[in-house]
Amino acid sequence: MSQPDRTPTENADVCVVGAGPAGAIVADRLASAGHEVIVLEAGPRFDPDEREERMETHLRPGDDTPIWGMGGPRDAYTSGGERLYPLNAARVKGVGGSTLHWQGMVMRMHEQDFRVDSELGVAEDWPVDYDDLRPYYAAAEEALAVAGASDNPFAPPREEPHPMPAFPPSYSDSLFAEACEELGIATHSVPNARNSEPTDEASACVGYGTCRPVCPSGAKYDATRHVDSAQEGGARVVDEVPVQRLEHDDSGEKVTAAVYVTPEGKEYRQEADEFVLAAGGVETPRLLLLSESEQYPDGLANGSGAVGRYFMDHLFAGVGGRLDERTRQKHVGFNTTESHQFYDREDDSRGAIKLEFLNYAGPAPADIAMGADSFGDDLLAEIREGYGNHVAMGALVEQFPRAENRITLDRSRTDDHGNPVPEVIWSLDDRTRRTIERANEIQRAVLEELGADIEWVVGPDATGPAYHHMGTTRMGTDPDASVVDADLRTHDLANLSIAGSSVFVTGGAMNPTLTIAALALKAADAIDARL
Amino acid sequence: MRLTRRDALAALSAVGAGGVAGCSAPSAARDDETTTASDANPPELGEDELETLVALAAVLYPSEVENAAEFVEAYVRPRVRDRPEHGRGMVAAIETLDEYAENLEGERYAALDAAAREELLAYMAVDTADPDPDGDDDERVRYYLVNDLLFGLYASPTGASLAGLENPPGYPGGTASYQKGPE
Numbered sequence: 001m002s003q004p005d006r007t008p009t010e011n012a013d014v015c016v017v018g019a020g021p022a023g024a025i026v027a028d029r030l031a032s033a034g035h036e037v038i039v040l041e042a043g044p045r046f047d048p049d050e051r052e053e054r055m056e057t058h059l060r061p062g063d064d065t066p067i068w069g070m071g072g073p074r075d076a077y078t079s080g081g082e083r084l085y086p087l088n089a090a091r092v093k094g095v096g097g098s099t100l101h102w103q104g105m106v107m108r109m110h111e112q113d114f115r116v117d118s119e120l121g122v123a124e125d126w127p128v129d130y131d132d133l134r135p136y137y138a139a140a141e142e143a144l145a146v147a148g149a150s151d152n153p154f155a156p157p158r159e160e161p162h163p164m165p166a167f168p169p170s171y172s173d174s175l176f177a178e179a180c181e182e183l184g185i186a187t188h189s190v191p192n193a194r195n196s197e198p199t200d201e202a203s204a205c206v207g208y209g210t211c212r213p214v215c216p217s218g219a220k221y222d223a224t225r226h227v228d229s230a231q232e233g234g235a236r237v238v239d240e241v242p243v244q245r246l247e248h249d250d251s252g253e254k255v256t257a258a259v260y261v262t263p264e265g266k267e268y269r270q271e272a273d274e275f276v277l278a279a280g281g282v283e284t285p286r287l288l289l290l291s292e293s294e295q296y297p298d299g300l301a302n303g304s305g306a307v308g309r310y311f312m313d314h315l316f317a318g319v320g321g322r323l324d325e326r327t328r329q330k331h332v333g334f335n336t337t338e339s340h341q342f343y344d345r346e347d348d349s350r351g352a353i354k355l356e357f358l359n360y361a362g363p364a365p366a367d368i369a370m371g372a373d374s375f376g377d378d379l380l381a382e383i384r385e386g387y388g389n390h391v392a393m394g395a396l397v398e399q400f401p402r403a404e405n406r407i408t409l410d411r412s413r414t415d416d417h418g419n420p421v422p423e424v425i426w427s428l429d430d431r432t433r434r435t436i437e438r439a440n441e442i443q444r445a446v447l448e449e450l451g452a453d454i455e456w457v458v459g460p461d462a463t464g465p466a467y468h469h470m471g472t473t474r475m476g477t478d479p480d481a482s483v484v485d486a487d488l489r490t491h492d493l494a495n496l497s498i499a500g501s502s503v504f505v506t507g508g509a510m511n512p513t514l515t516i517a518a519l520a521l522k523a524a525d526a527i528d529a530r531l
Numbered sequence: 532m533r534l535t536r537r538d539a540l541a542a543l544s545a546v547g548a549g550g551v552a553g554c555s556a557p558s559a560a561r562d563d564e565t566t567t568a569s570d571a572n573p574p575e576l577g578e579d580e581l582e583t584l585v586a587l588a589a590v591l592y593p594s595e596v597e598n599a600a601e602f603v604e605a606y607v608r609p610r611v612r613d614r615p616e617h618g619r620g621m622v623a624a625i626e627t628l629d630e631y632a633e634n635l636e637g638e639r640y641a642a643l644d645a646a647a648r649e650e651l652l653a654y655m656a657v658d659t660a661d662p663d664p665d666g667d668d669d670e671r672v673r674y675y676l677v678n679d680l681l682f683g684l685y686a687s688p689t690g691a692s693l694a695g696l697e698n699p700p701g702y703p704g705g706t707a708s709y710q711k712g713p714e
């Protein structure tokens with residue numbers, strides 16, 4: 001079989017590293033503006049026809065094949081710090097990036113998120129505010145075909161309705177809504193990057209219920225949509241070419257090439273006028289650190305020393321239990337109701353909290369069957385006992401940036417190309433723990449109001465990350481304290497931009513990808529203006 | 532309760548073989564019936580093998596299921612054909628189960644009575660085994676046979692409906708059911 005052409009593009013205007021949503025959206029915009037764009041992606045192009053088989057692998061115990069191929073020497077990493085960080089569960093390498101696996105909840109951050117220093121005296125303000133991003137948010141919702149409604153009393157102001165109608169609430173949402181009303185908690189719809197109606201690109205959601213980690217129908221947005229569109233606009237997207245390092249000119253002011261390796265082990269240099277690093281919140285800082293040179297011994301674009309630092313994620317908090325009535329879980333794999341009532345912070349004592357009401361609490365019948373010791377009628381009795389009356393609430397909880405939480409290079413270990421692996425150093429501070437406890441308190445109150453027997457609580461000790469890698473190349477106006485400016489261009493190198501949540505100054509508690517998309521569009525505008 | 536052809540198709544769609552019931556996936560054009568290198572030697576599911584599976588289903592499935600034999604056949608045949616590697620694992624696991632039956636009871640699995648079939652599974656420790664496609668005998672029988680048949684049933688709308696879930700994970704049952712209350 002002939003190999004695809006993986007040689008460099010001559011006379012490229014733009015070289016994008018990474019084909020997740022951040023890279024794909026930038027590539028799509030710049031290609032449609034008429035620029036010569038090449039995207040270099042470390043992972044493979046997955047065959048859409050294999051999605052159903054991936055779904056079975058996910059649904060059935062016993063086959064440990066990673067759904068999206070993560071793991072092994074290519075993806076080796078070290079988890080340092082107080083908290084284990086399961087990095088390879090938290091990302092996908094391939095055309096489409098981590099959106100192949102994601103859940104697809106997409107909300108705008110709040111006005112307060114951009115100015116927590118001014119308002120609360122914690123962390124730093126962003127160099128942009130909500131009003132600056134507002135048109136980009138609208139464009140991002142269009143780009144991700146977001147299904148949503150304007151029924152959220154806590155959401156920041158918006159002019160336009162979402163491009164698609166929201167998914168209606170679930171039956172269990174109606175049980176929660178009643179309990180919440182008793183407690184004075186307002187509930188509302190969830191914006192989803194998931195087709196509630198068919199479009200030219202994809203069918204409407206057909207209810208497979210396996211959105212995370214794989215949507216066989218393609219109704220859930222993933223970045224292959226923007227990759228396809230970029231290619232139609234003339235961009236080249238080359239897979240299986242991990243970029244090893246970026247090179248710069250003698251003056252140290254410009255990036256000259258991205259050096260990458262093909263599956264056959266050939267090394268090439270891709271030159272371009274502009275470079276966009278969009279390799280995710282861990283690999284982006286790692287690549288900058290790996291690009292150290294005589295002139296930049298601490299890594300590229302790292303004059304501030306902030307590259308890799310201020311690593312943040314959102315924390316999960318949850319409470320679950322059972323009712324003595326049917327709750328109709330597991331029909332779909334996404335949520336339809338949330339409450340952002342406890343999102344904005346009154347003072348500096350806690351971070352933001354986003355409350356979720358789950359539509360997929362407890363096991364499905366097949367889960368129980370495949371793990372059971374009994375068969376026949378006894379098994380059916382066990383399944384009837386185990387499925388049907390679960391309820392659960394989740395929450396995302398904010399963690400403020402701290403310099404000691406960071407991505408660095410573990411020089412004692414190397415990946416399949418001999419590069420030091422990333423080390424994730426991650427811990428929780430007391431304020432984050434308190435915020436998780438506060439989320440649990442609200443969740444308990446709601447479940448008690450519902451009359452549930454509470455069976456599990458995920459609190460500050462059992463909590464884990466939501467797989468949102470933020471903060472590691474933070475935005476700011478001061479080159480001594482931040483890595484990129486408000487146009488997402490690095491302070492140190494005039495033709496290097498960064499797209500992705502690594503530029504977030506603080507993380508709020510909203511899932512990050514709508515903001516990633518908005519910032520990617522903003523970066524694309526700035527690059528287009530320079531070209 | 533009768534399992535329909537739709538259930539077998541649904542179960543197949545859930546496990547990635549055959550057509551995609553009720554789901555259009557424009558990006559996933561299915562016009563090329565890809566033949567992989569291993570297809571040169573497709574596994575055979577003969578009448579005997581099928582009988583063994585039906586006998587096993589009689590133990591696994593609840594008595595409410597009336598037409599397990601038809602369902603098993605409609606579910607398993609295309610599965611073995613379309614996923615040869617998985618099919619080979621199934622055929623090998625059927626052989627293993629029959630060998631145990633022959634060695635212990637002097638008869639093929641399908642020839643045993645209901646009690647003996649269940650006892651044999653317990654003897655092999657299939658009931659408590661962790662499913663593993665590359666594991667020991669009990670683990671392979673659990674993975675390829677027991678869990679295949681259980682998944683086929685309980686990931687289908689009729690099977691999962693026995694527990695009140697008409698749109699189980701893996702089945703593209705639309706977006707109306709999640710909004711409805713219990714009957």
Ligand SMILES: Cc1cc2nc3c(=O)[nH]c(=O)nc-3n(C[C@H](O)[C@H](O)[C@H](O)COP(=O)(O)OP(=O)(O)OC[C@H]3O[C@@H](n4cnc5c(N)ncnc54)[C@H](O)[C@@H]3O)c2cc1C
Pocket residue numbers: 017018019020021022023040041042043089090091092093094095096097098099101102103104105106212241242243244278279280281283284287466467468469499500501511512513514516
């Ligand atoms: C289980 C899960 C659920 C999630 N749910 C949600 C959700 O509901 N809502 C939400 O907003 N977000 C969610 N996310 C997060 C979301 O997936 C990410 O925010 C988003 O994908 C980040 O986009 P990105 O383009 O910056 O990075 P990625 O999507 O991670 O893409 C980066 C790409 O860069 C490539 N790359 C890395 N290094 C190199 C290199 N050296 N050379 C070339 N290419 C390279 C990678 O292979 C990858 O394809 C979820 C994530 C996970 C894992």
Ligand code: SF4
Pocket residue numbers: 194204205206207208209210211212214215216217218219220332333334
């Ligand atoms: S429920 Fe999820 S997996 Fe199923 S079609 Fe809808 S988006 Fe895709």
